[in-house]
Amino acid sequence: MILNQFLLLAAALFCIGVYGVLVRKNGMLVLMSVELILNAVNINLVAFGALTDDVGGEVFALFTIAVAAAEVGIGLAIVLLMYRNRRSIDLSEADLMKG
Amino acid sequence: MNALLAAALPLAAEAPTSVSSVTRDANWFLENVWIIPLLPALSFLAILFFGKRMPKKGAEIGIAAVGLAFVLAIITGFAWLDHRDNFDGPLAESPATGIEPAQGDKLEDPTASHEGDDEHAIAVVSEDGTSSADSVALTADPVDDGHGEEGHAYVAVQNSTQWFQSGGIEFSAGTLVDGLSVMMLFVVTIISLLVHIYSTDYVGGDRRYTHYFAFLSLFTASMLFFVVSDNVLQMIVGWELVGVCSFALIGHWWEEKPNSDAALKAFLTNRVGDVGLLVGMITLFFAAGGGKTFDTLSITNTINQGGVSHTALVVAAAALMAAVMSKSGQFLLHTWLPDAMAGPTPVSALIHAATMVVAGIYMVARLYPVFWEGMQIPGSSINLLATVGAVTLVGAGLLAFVQTDIKKVLAYSTVSQLGYMAMALGVGAWTAAVFHLFTHAFLKANLFLGSGSVAHAVHSFDMKKDMGGMRKFMPQTYKTFIIGSVALAGVFPFAGFWSKDEILTGTGGWGILGGTGGPGTYTFHLAMGMIGAALTAAYMTRCVYLTFHGEYRGNDHAHDDAHADDHADDHADDHAHGDPHESGPRILYPLYILSGFSIVIGFVNFPPGIALIPDGWHERFLHFVEPAGASYFPGVGHGTPSYSLAIISSLVAFAGFGLAYRYYFVKVDNLAKSTGQHLTELPNGLVTTRGWARAGHKVLVEKYYLDHLYTGIIAGGTKGPIAKAANWTNQHLIDEVVDTAGRTAVKTGQQVYARIDQGVIEGVINGSGRISDATGEELRRINSGKVQNYAAILFAGAALLAGAFIILLAL
Numbered sequence: 001m002i003l004n005q006f007l008l009l010a011a012a013l014f015c016i017g018v019y020g021v022l023v024r025k026n027g028m029l030v031l032m033s034v035e036l037i038l039n040a041v042n043i044n045l046v047a048f049g050a051l052t053d054d055v056g057g058e059v060f061a062l063f064t065i066a067v068a069a070a071e072v073g074i075g076l077a078i079v080l081l082m083y084r085n086r087r088s089i090d091l092s093e094a095d096l097m098k099g
Numbered sequence: 100m101n102a103l104l105a106a107a108l109p110l111a112a113e114a115p116t117s118v119s120s121v122t123r124d125a126n127w128f129l130e131n132v133w134i135i136p137l138l139p140a141l142s143f144l145a146i147l148f149f150g151k152r153m154p155k156k157g158a159e160i161g162i163a164a165v166g167l168a169f170v171l172a173i174i175t176g177f178a179w180l181d182h183r184d185n186f187d188g189p190l191a192e193s194p195a196t197g198i199e200p201a202q203g204d205k206l207e208d209p210t211a212s213h214e215g216d217d218e219h220a221i222a223v224v225s226e227d228g229t230s231s232a233d234s235v236a237l238t239a240d241p242v243d244d245g246h247g248e249e250g251h252a253y254v255a256v257q258n259s260t261q262w263f264q265s266g267g268i269e270f271s272a273g274t275l276v277d278g279l280s281v282m283m284l285f286v287v288t289i290i291s292l293l294v295h296i297y298s299t300d301y302v303g304g305d306r307r308y309t310h311y312f313a314f315l316s317l318f319t320a321s322m323l324f325f326v327v328s329d330n331v332l333q334m335i336v337g338w339e340l341v342g343v344c345s346f347a348l349i350g351h352w353w354e355e356k357p358n359s360d361a362a363l364k365a366f367l368t369n370r371v372g373d374v375g376l377l378v379g380m381i382t383l384f385f386a387a388g389g390g391k392t393f394d395t396l397s398i399t400n401t402i403n404q405g406g407v408s409h410t411a412l413v414v415a416a417a418a419l420m421a422a423v424m425s426k427s428g429q430f431l432l433h434t435w436l437p438d439a440m441a442g443p444t445p446v447s448a449l450i451h452a453a454t455m456v457v458a459g460i461y462m463v464a465r466l467y468p469v470f471w472e473g474m475q476i477p478g479s480s481i482n483l484l485a486t487v488g489a490v491t492l493v494g495a496g497l498l499a500f501v502q503t504d505i506k507k508v509l510a511y512s513t514v515s516q517l518g519y520m521a522m523a524l525g526v527g528a529w530t531a532a533v534f535h536l537f538t539h540a541f542l543k544a545n546l547f548l549g550s551g552s553v554a555h556a557v558h559s560f561d562m563k564k565d566m567g568g569m570r571k572f573m574p575q576t577y578k579t580f581i582i583g584s585v586a587l588a589g590v591f592p593f594a595g596f597w598s599k600d601e602i603l604t605g606t607g608g609w610g611i612l613g614g615t616g617g618p619g620t621y622t623f624h625l626a627m628g629m630i631g632a633a634l635t636a637a638y639m640t641r642c643v644y645l646t647f648h649g650e651y652r653g654n655d656h657a658h659d660d661a662h663a664d665d666h667a668d669d670h671a672d673d674h675a676h677g678d679p680h681e682s683g684p685r686i687l688y689p690l691y692i693l694s695g696f697s698i699v700i701g702f703v704n705f706p707p708g709i710a711l712i713p714d715g716w717h718e719r720f721l722h723f724v725e726p727a728g729a730s731y732f733p734g735v736g737h738g739t740p741s742y743s744l745a746i747i748s749s750l751v752a753f754a755g756f757g758l759a760y761r762y763y764f765v766k767v768d769n770l771a772k773s774t775g776q777h778l779t780e781l782p783n784g785l786v787t788t789r790g791w792a793r794a795g796h797k798v799l800v801e802k803y804y805l806d807h808l809y810t811g812i813i814a815g816g817t818k819g820p821i822a823k824a825a826n827w828t829n830q831h832l833i834d835e836v837v838d839t840a841g842r843t844a845v846k847t848g849q850q851v852y853a854r855i856d857q858g859v860i861e862g863v864i865n866g867s868g869r870i871s872d873a874t875g876e877e878l879r880r881i882n883s884g885k886v887q888n889y890a891a892i893l894f895a896g897a898a899l900l901a902g903a904f905i906i907l908l909a910l
Contacts (some may be wrong), residue, residue: 022891030887091887098884 006047014040027079027089031072038068120729121255121275121396123191128171128178129256132274135175135284136323138168139291143317150309155299157309161316162295168323169288172281179281183723184251191257253277253729257396259329268391275329275395278724279464279533283326283457286540290453291319293689297548298445300685301555311351311443318344318446322454326461330393331380334465338376338426338458342369345455349442361441368435372425376462379418383469386411395465399731402468409472416473419466420483427459428514429521430491434805436514437498440506440560444551447506451513452544457536460520464533467524471733476527477618485525489627492518494803496634500641501799504560505550508642512587513543515631519602522628527618528605529735530725534704535598537720538586541700542594545583545693552576552686553646556679562642568651572679575687577647579694584643586697588636589752591745597701600745603628604706604738618736632748633755640759648764649771651679706740 013036020033042061049057083089123130142164150157259273295315302311321344325337343366350362384390387398387407401407423429428436436456440447450456463470463484474482495514502508516539523532550560553576559565570577586593589600606625607618681687704720705712726732767780798804881892 018894022887022894092885094886095884097886098882 003051006043010040010043025090025092027091031075120253121191121257122188123257124188125182125256126178128175129182129276130258132175132276132327135168135171136320138164139316139320143313146313157312158299161312165292165295165319169292172284172288176281176285186254253726257329273329274327277726280326282724287322287453290544294445294449297686297689300683301445302443314344314347318454330395332393341455341458345450348446349439351443358441361438365435365439368432369425372422375418375421379415382415396731399468402472403733412473416470423459423463427456427517429487430494433514437507437510440510448544448547452540460536463524468733479619480621482525485522485624488518488522488525489624492631493627496631498799499638503563505562505646506560509546522624523602523605526606526621526624527735528602530721531601531605534720538594538598538700541693541696542583542586545697548690549576549580552682555682562645566646567649570647573681579690582694582697584639588639589632594697594701603748604740607738629751632752636752636755637759640756641763644763
């Protein structure tokens with residue numbers, strides 16, 4: 001089995017995800033980019049699991065998916081509340097944590 | 100193992116190894132006497148913690164504990180009687196150096212648990228008791244045959260356990276039971292019990308009632324602990340504990356200066372002797388214990404078998420002598436004892452009868468071989484112990500004549516009787532000394548408690564001012580006091596007669612008038628003993644007359660607080676005026692019991708040769724108490740009593756009584772009646788008319804100037820120069836050092852402040868403050884509040900770490 005293609009795919013997905021998280025102003029899109037990062041990790045886990053003929057990779061991927069589901073639930077709730085309070089989900093405007 | 104240890108010690112190689120007269124396997128009550136001191140010790144703690152909350156303020160705990168101890172002492176006594184005659188169990192093997200196999204085992208097996216060493220099973224079956232017949236033969240005393248027929252070997256019971264171990268020396272703690280300790284257990288517990296009961300009335304309503312009973316318990320516990328000790332180290336502990344308790348009880352009413360002074364005097368005088376005790380015990384430890392053991396029996400065994408040099412024994416005996424002089428009030432160091440009358444009367448009874456002062460006598464009796472060899476008692480006619488005793492006996496007897504305080508008369512009487520005991524030990528009459536201790540305990544407790552009963556009624560101890568004619572008011576106290584007095588004076592057949600006669604017999608002087616001699620020929624001491632007998636009878640007659648006969652003098656003057664009032668004020672006010680009356684039952688019953696003992700207790704040791712007495716009744720006390728033929732006891736010979744000596748000593752006592760009677764009961768009484776005055780002495784007696792008599796009287800009143808010698812010359816003479824030297828040292832040496840140190844410190848401090856504190860430390864602190872301020876100013880720009888900026892930094896950091904990781908791996 002050739003591992004490289006999976007790793008390259010995962011790296012590409014990861015970079016797209018990071019790019020999205022860093023530059024997108026829309027909160028929904030940032031959340032989706034986070035999903036891309038997580039799935040890049042999942043691809044890596046499954047790929048290495050298959051390489052070493054170990055079911056642990058898949059199991060970890062399943063855990064990650066479950067955690068991602070919970071995370072996205074919370075993330076969507078935050079975005080929803082943000083929209084309700086400000087009528088906007090533009091992250092550049094959300095700077096309450098400024099020191 | 101034993102052989103190895105023995106070879107390591109030169110002493111062990113010289114001294115013969117023998118079977119000692121001790122067992123570790125006897126009746127349960129004989130093995131477990133430690134319970135008896137433990138009971139009052141627990142009672143002490145219980146009274147301290149819970150006493151005040153109890154309905155009787157703690158007195159019931161003390162009485163219950165001492166009562167139980169008394170019952171146990173009785174049972175132990177009976178167990179001993181059976182053991183003495185019938186014991187045929189295994190003896191414990193003990194080499195003369197006293198290194199016990201338990202120690203050997205310890206060296207072999209260091210992992211052995213401590214429980215394993217308790218009551219180490221070293222009892223080795225060996226030859227039966229007849230092996231000690233050799234030493235019986237050594238006594239060369241025909242009288243011994245009298246009880247030799249009963250012939251059973253004397254075997255003490257020891258039960259010891261390891262206390263701690265240090266530097267290869269095993270320190271054990273344990274109990275030693277033989278006739279002597281059983282006798283002491285009985286005496287201490289019964290006197291203490293009666294004193295406890297008596298005290299509930301006597302110190303009733305006192306402000307430190309609970310505290311008083313706590314210390315009575317501790318006092319009893321200490322003395323019991325002392326008498327059952329199986330090693331000299333434990334004896335020292337008990338000895339000091341007794342001293343501390345006496346200090347606390349003598350100073351019970353410490354609010355008044357004389358009382359606390361008396362307590363201090365008792366304590367400090369005893370410290371002088373304690374130095375002697377320590378020196379003596381340490382000498383014994385190295386000379387007789389081989390530097391390995393404190394065990395009393397090992398030490399006495401070794402000495403008894405000649406394993407110790409004479410010089411060492413002389414040193415030890417002389418040092419221990421100092422301890423006896425202070426504790427048992429022997430001449431020169433007896434001065435604390437009359438002052439100790441400042442304590443409550445029941446305490447005086449306890450101190451003088453059963454505890455404290457007899458500790459010294461007990462110690463000599465327990466370590467008798469030290470004195471037997473060290474003082475060269477056998478075959479001699481003079482030695483230090485006997486002479487000190489004889490001088491004390493007469494000197495204190497004379498002092499008793501000039502006392503006006505009834506308790507001081509009894510105190511000097513005690514000193515005098517202790518002189519008898521010390522003299523008896525000194526002349527080799529061991530059993531007579533111990534027997535006198537035994538009878539004296541009962542009759543002196545009787546007299547002290549009787550004097551307390553009188554004082555309770557008149558609120559004073561002054562015979563001349565506040566007493567007189569008391570027989571009309573206190574008939575019961577009078578009867579018991581008379582019994583105590585005649586017993587003390589040695590009137591046939593009361594207790595004191597038997598023991599005093601035995602002491603006189605034991606001196607062996609004058610060929611003891613038809614009988615055969617004791618271990619030596621102490622003629623001088625016999626004479627002193629005779630004089631003492633006359634003095635005792637005379638001063639007791641005087642005391643009885645002044646207290647109980649004549650007219651009551653207490654109403655001559657108003658009672659005021661200036662009197663040495665023995666009581667809490669609230670109690671005294673009840674009946675401060677009017678005629679005194681008889682004491683209550685809690686005071687009288689102890690008196691009845693003690694006077695009963697004063698009559699009959701002498702019968703336990705009938706001398707041999709009285710035809711009227713059944714054969715088996717002679718010398719029971721001697722048979723059960725004296726360790727005759729035991730390996731740890733010297734072969735003490737006994738004088739054979741003779742009728743002539745008994746009659747002469749009785750006549751001498753009657754002469755003393757007669758003279759005093761003629762003076763007080765006839766001359767003074769008649770003059771008082773004819774003139775209607777209250778007289779306590781003749782206005783034109785010898786003391787007022789003759790110069791030499793006046794001088795003698797003055798010497799007695801000043802107590803031989805001993806107190807002046809101690810406080811004025813010795814203490815004062817050393818105090819002045821020491822104070823001056825101390826002052827000089829203080830001003831010139833210590834102050835100088837302190838001043839210099841102070842000045843240097845101030846200068847250093849100033850420098851440190853200016854340079855280090857202001858310069859270095861302040862600089863560092865201010866600098867760090869400024870740096871963090873500036874850094875924070877820069878860093879706050881990053882803190883934009885935008886999540887994406889944070890995420891960017893996070894990713895950058897993660898990327899940097901990952902890059903560093905990869906580089907590190909590649910390297």
